Amino acid sequence: MPQLATICYIDNGKELLMLHRNKKPNDVHEGKWIGVGGKLERGETPQECAVREILEETGLKAKPVLKGVITFPEFTPDLDWYTYVFKVTEFEGDLIDCNEGTLEWVPYNEVLSKPTWEGDHTFVGWLLEDKPFFSAKFVYGGDKLLDTQVDFYE
Numbered sequence: 001m002p003q004l005a006t007i008c009y010i011d012n013g014k015e016l017l018m019l020h021r022n023k024k025p026n027d028v029h030e031g032k033w034i035g036v037g038g039k040l041e042r043g044e045t046p047q048e049c050a051v052r053e054i055l056e057e058t059g060l061k062a063k064p065v066l067k068g069v070i071t072f073p074e075f076t077p078d079l080d081w082y083t084y085v086f087k088v089t090e091f092e093g094d095l096i097d098c099n100e101g102t103l104e105w106v107p108y109n110e111v112l113s114k115p116t117w118e119g120d121h122t123f124v125g126w127l128l129e130d131k132p133f134f135s136a137k138f139v140y141g142g143d144k145l146l147d148t149q150v151d152f153y154e
Contacts, residue, residue: 033114046084059096068134118145
């Protein structure tokens, strides 16, 4: 069964806005630093979802740019996650308090040292390096990354 989702990294030119997941009970991402985003709602495009989720979680009005797609087979029981990865450099507004965790601007040179999913370090690195559009697969067994595949498109 598929689950469609977005993950968005907001870039102010020297830092990425990261979400430290430290507020929700029974959170699969508990304690990890990730981008903002969430599940697509019925009839919603990935772009519409990204704009909505960014506004809901950060208070920012943003223009997300699709940078890649990642498949996470059986990331949660009986669900393959298909995640649209966005980067945002155009945004406006003031940050709000997020009910899913603490938002923090993290300098580029510290982003990859934050505790997160092993695969996130890989694809966030691609965003920081401004790699071309990618289609990737990250296979996990629990918290352990078992396999990675990627194709880049010029």
